[in-house]
Amino acid sequence: MFEELACTCDSCERELGDAALQLVYRTDAGARRAYECACGAVTVTVTA
Template sequence: MMEDLRCVCDARGCDRTLGEDDLMLRMRTDAGERRAYECACGAVTVTVVR
């Protein structure tokens, strides 16, 4: 279900959808998976998936 959520850059003036091509880092812990995406605008977005 969480995999269906859309990841969007929320930098000022940017609402680009982020996907696998933008995924730079994936880390798994007991608390969930952290994903870091780098947008073409230069912003980095971090998400947590449980």
């Protein structure tokens, strides 16, 4: 179902990979990851 799910910039739609990853915050509820795109936008993802 999620085989093709990818992290993309909310602003310019570029794919964000490990090179763009700036911060990971983990709790018992999951992880939050902040990515900074080359366009300057920040995208935050939440995983359980």
